[in-house]
Each structure stands twice: as structure tokens, then as C-alpha cells.
Amino acid sequence: MEGSTIKGVSLLTLNESDSKKTRPRKRDIGRIRVMGYSTELPGDDVESSLRKHFSSCGEITDVCVLVLDNNILNSFGFIYFLGGQGTVDKAMQLSGTDVGGWNVIVEPYPFGEDADW
Template identity: 45%
Template sequence: MDESAINGIQSLELNGSDAAIPESRRFRCARICVEGYDTLLPRDDVDTALRKHFASCGEIAHVSIRRNAGSDLSKSTYLNRYAMIYIVGEDAEEKALALSGSDVGGWTVLVDSASPYPKDMSDDELAVIRAEDRYEGMCGARIVVRGYDDLLDADELMSTLRKHFASCGEVAHITLETDEFTATLCRYCYMYIVGDGAEDKAVALSGTDVGGWTVVTWSDPIPKVLTADELAAQRAKERYEASR
């Protein structure tokens, strides 16, 4: 992990959710949406190809490539057709958009901007994105969860999930997004759990009752060992999101 990311994470670790975001340094960060790759390719191959292709646009702070959100995620082995790339640098968005339609080793990349970016970021905000980039490639048990009512309060749902899966290990982070058109919760979320046997324990809870609704879980992807920096990064992200 680069020095600026570590410094940002340490700042969040020390100050917690009340950490003030310094205004002394600002970075221009663009977020672009890309498609065109074969969704059956390994995630790492697509990640590497995108980083090389857009390297001229600025610093690639994060490449987010998720699995397909089809009707049965538990059996999905292919990638989502869209990936998000966070690029830091002046005119990064314009440079990236100019590459739309270009060849990436046999396939044509299509590029679009992803609002509300580009925007200015502080050291800490950028550190969180860089940390997420490192973590997404080397995560602990990443568990997909569904079955909840999409009208539930997000904070209440996350609190409920933490309690229900506490026996599986440390719930380092929960990614729970809201549909921008309906303002309801997305029908599934991701939990990152650290601990021996975390994956098996979490999957074993699939089909159990969670205060009136039945939780459905499966693993995505295979769990890996976390380094101290990677675990600190995810904890820092959790506290940062809670402070916004």
C-alpha cells in the first residue's frame, strides 16, 4: 500500500468517525464506467488490462469489478458487464472518455462518465478509495446477503446483520447500496467477515430467521488471508462512511 494511503488510514484509525477531513490538499478524482470486456474472463485479467489501458489518464486509484447480479448470484461465475474506474489527475475524465472505442487486446472498450464525479477529494477520502482498491483484490470472506425487505432502514438492517453474523467472525464492513431511482435498498448486500472458518459459518446461516425474515447467503469470492494493512483499511472505510 502506498505511503499516502497508509497515512490516511492511520489518521482514520487514530481519530475514528470524528476525524476532521483536512482541506490543505485536494485531489481531482474522476469515476468512469467501462464495458466491452468478456464477462467470462478472470477478474484479475480484466483488472490488469483496464489499469494498463487507462494508465495515461492519471493515477488509477481503484478498479471495481463485481460479479453479475443475475437471478441466481450463488451460481454466477461471470462478471458484471460494467466496471467502475477511479482516476486521479487533471482532466482524467476527458482523457478516459477519449479512449472510448479503442482496442484493449482484442476487445473494444466503451467509456462513460459516472456521476457525481469528477470531484475534489481530500487525503483521507482518496486514502479510503485506494484502500478499497487493495482490499477488493485480497479480501477475507466476502458474503452476499439477500432476503431482507428493501424498505428497511439501512442503519437498522446493518445493525441486525452484524448481530446475526457475529458468531462467524469480525464483520469488518457491510456494503449496502440504495437504488438511485426508487430510493429503496438494493436487493442484496455484501459483508466482509474476518476469522477462521468465517465463510463456512456465514454460509451455514443461510435459511435462518432474522427477526421475521429469512436470510439467504453465499460466498463471493473465495476467502483469502488479510494482512494487517488490509484489515485496517476496511475498518477505516467503515468508520469513514459512518461519519459522512
């Protein structure tokens, strides 16, 4: 029983430290806008392809491709990276490259100074 008590305390300590992690600051997040994919492709396929294609640029926190009301993808999406401007610079170098049958177009899409965080 003593062993299980110690294990429980250890897990509690780990969970407590996880909950106290700070959110990244706005300047630590890089964001790009991506285009070039067919809007008729399945959204999950586009997101997965983009995540794989840009994984070499840095840690991706989110890939967002919106699906419109008529079940067609929006013509552009966003990729968010940890690492700020450095990751955006790396991603910009991939503009025009092939992503499994379509060429991705990359634009920087920085947060405005007054963006709500």
C-alpha cells in the same frame, strides 16, 4: 545505541506524517464506467487490462469489476482516477479502442452532488 534511537525517531516521524495525510476531496476524483469486455473473462485479467490501458490518463486509485453470484462478471465496471474531470476527459478519448481483443466503451460517471463521501 544512539544511532538506533535516532533511526527509530525518524521512522516515527515519517509514520506520523503519513497518518495525517488528507483524503482526496470528491471533486479531485474522476470516475468512468467501462464496458465491452466478455463477462466470461477472469475478473483479475479484466481489471489488470483496464488499469494498464487507462494508466496514461492519470493516477488510477481503483478498478472495480464486480463478479456476480454465478461467477460471471458484471457487464460494466468502474475506474477511479485522481485528478477529477481532466482525467475523465482523457479516458473518454480511449472509448472504442482495443484492449487486447475487445473494444472498451467509456462513459463518464460523475458523483452526484448529494453523494456520501
